Amino acid sequence: MSVADMVRYAELVRAGEFTYPERLEMFRNTRAEVLAKIDELRQTVAVLDYKIDVYEGQNLGDPTGSTGPTHDSEGIRA
16 A cells, blocks of 8 residues: 555545545455566566576476566577
């Protein structure tokens, strides 16, 4: 949650219970953003694992498990 969102949340809390729906929406939006970031980080980890395997000489396949285009020794699609 951004600083601006935290400030807005604090304002909503001070405003009272009638702001529950807006606060709930803020939490749902933040959750969706966090899940998207987790997915992005998992993809980054997969690429890093692939690179580590390449440098360790263990794996020359696609880091996503796809049968699509191959990668060169630096993981760049050929």
